[in-house]
Amino acid sequence: MVIILMGVTASGKTTVGRMLAVELAYRFYDADDFHPRANIDKMRRGIALDDADRRPWLEALSDLVRRCLAGHTDAVLACSALKQSYRRSLLIDPQVRLVYLKADHDLIRQRLGRRQGHFMNPDLLASQFATLEEPREALWVDASLDPPEIVAAVRRQQQI
Numbered sequence: 001m002v003i004i005l006m007g008v009t010a011s012g013k014t015t016v017g018r019m020l021a022v023e024l025a026y027r028f029y030d031a032d033d034f035h036p037r038a039n040i041d042k043m044r045r046g047i048a049l050d051d052a053d054r055r056p057w058l059e060a061l062s063d064l065v066r067r068c069l070a071g072h073t074d075a076v077l078a079c080s081a082l083k084q085s086y087r088r089s090l091l092i093d094p095q096v097r098l099v100y101l102k103a104d105h106d107l108i109r110q111r112l113g114r115r116q117g118h119f120m121n122p123d124l125l126a127s128q129f130a131t132l133e134e135p136r137e138a139l140w141v142d143a144s145l146d147p148p149e150i151v152a153a154v155r156r157q158q159q160i
Contacts, residue, residue: 001026001074002065003158004090006081006135007101008128010111011143013078016101016150021076023151024160027068031079034060048127054086062089069093082131099154100135103143 003020005013014030021028035057039049061079068075069092081087081098091098108125139157141150154160 001160002068002077002096003075003099003154003160004077004079004081004087004096005099005101006079006087006138007103007143008080008082008108008132009125010108011101011103012147012150013080013101016147016154017076017078019147020151020154023155024074024076026074026076029064029075029077031057031061031077031081034064048131051085058086058089062092065090065092065096069095080128082128083133084135087135097158098135098138099158100138100140101143101150102134102140105129107144 003026005017005020007013014032017030018028020026035043039053039057042049042053061077064075065077067073077090079090081090087098090096105125108128112125139154141153141157143150145153
């Protein structure tokens, strides 16, 4: 099984994803690690990525999901997956499950104000929400909950 935790920047994908992966003894992957250097440089400068920028990143993530499924490797992937078209390339099998960490602007603004050492420029917050297409078929979890509560909700709802 591959569980994809999606949402805007600072919604808790990495924190929750690591906790969930440890609890389930799954592999953890952070989609940020798959961005080409040019994408990271753009985001650091406050320039929003477009679909062409995201294409090689999404291809790498799709390959990762395929490898996990083919190798029977259970995994958690923290990935923004903001648009339905992006998710289509990741949700390639019934064994891939989507969890949406739903957050509002105020929560994310507060978290970005405290975040240190991440390449995502806080000026990109508006573009994140502008790009976001909320998923219809996903488990929605309130991102304002404490990470252990989110992990428990995911496990309960996904029956894992």
